[in-house]
Amino acid sequence: MKDIEKKKGGVIPATDILEMDDGFHIIMDMPGVSVEDIVIDIEESELSIRGSSTYMEASNNLRRLHTEFGAQQYERNFTLSDLVDHDNVKADLKDGVLRLYLPKAESMKPRRITIS
Amino acid sequence: MIDFSSIYEGPNDIERIFEDMFRKSPLGSRRLFPQVNIVENDEGYIVDVCVPGVPSDDIELVLTARNLIIKGERKSPEGRYFRQERMAGSFQRVLTLNVPVDRDKVTAKSENGILRVTLPKAESVKPRKICINAGS
Numbered sequence: 001m002k003d004i005e006k007k008k009g010g011v012i013p014a015t016d017i018l019e020m021d022d023g024f025h026i027i028m029d030m031p032g033v034s035v036e037d038i039v040i041d042i043e044e045s046e047l048s049i050r051g052s053s054t055y056m057e058a059s060n061n062l063r064r065l066h067t068e069f070g071a072q073q074y075e076r077n078f079t080l081s082d083l084v085d086h087d088n089v090k091a092d093l094k095d096g097v098l099r100l101y102l103p104k105a106e107s108m109k110p111r112r113i114t115i116s
Numbered sequence: 117m118i119d120f121s122s123i124y125e126g127p128n129d130i131e132r133i134f135e136d137m138f139r140k141s142p143l144g145s146r147r148l149f150p151q152v153n154i155v156e157n158d159e160g161y162i163v164d165v166c167v168p169g170v171p172s173d174d175i176e177l178v179l180t181a182r183n184l185i186i187k188g189e190r191k192s193p194e195g196r197y198f199r200q201e202r203m204a205g206s207f208q209r210v211l212t213l214n215v216p217v218d219r220d221k222v223t224a225k226s227e228n229g230i231l232r233v234t235l236p237k238a239e240s241v242k243p244r245k246i247c248i249n250a251g252s
Binding site for chain 1: 148151152153154155156157158161162164166167168169170171192193194195196197198199200201202203226228229230
């Protein structure tokens with residue numbers, strides 16, 4: 001997986017990429033993003049993730065005392081290697097974290113070769 | 117009308133020093149976690165805490181006389197990491213509140229990784245009108 005860090009106006013979400021026994025996982029922090037506001041595309045070997053967060057500031061005569069975050073456009077692209085089974089990528093969004101599961105391609109799984 | 121509402125001091129100085137250390141750290145991408153927004157009106161404070169991936173059960177809110185302490189731990193899954201940018205491990209932030217809050221009425225709710233804590237001010241510090249009885 002190669003990470004293409006070209007910025008197209010969106011913020012690059014903090015991301016973990018790790019390999020587990022069952023395959024690869026891409027975990028991205030996207031607080032404030034709900035399922036309807038996220039688009040994941042795979043085109044050939046390019047995986048692109050875009051999401052926009054909604055941050056509803058509490059209303060009614062409020063004085064802003066301290067501000068560190070706000071609504072955000074997130075965007076990040078990855079190039080999938082042949083190690084990944086492109087057709088079976090799964091995604092899950094929970095507590096503002098997007099988790100992509102990329103199973104290993106069948107041909108890449110470890111196997112034992114018996115001597116005939 | 118005498119206004120008893122507070123003037124906010126901002127995060128206390130000790131915390132600010134740590135924030136600066138992190139900002140200047142060669143690790144660069146290490147940011148303050150969790151990020152917080154604080155707003156105030158006559159009724160109370162609303163603190164929004166950006167805690168993606170931390171279930172409410174893993175967040176502890178402690179209210180002391182002057183501070184709201186937000187602490188918890190963000191667990192990271194086991195595996196072979198190619199890239200690790202997300203903050204992992206335990207975190208803590210201390211926010212200073214300038215007026216006492218009504219501890220029994222503090223509520224918190226979480227949505228899409230943003231925790232909203234509502235802290236109503238104690239009745240005694242809410243702005244109120246004081247009638248002056250002249251010539252009694």
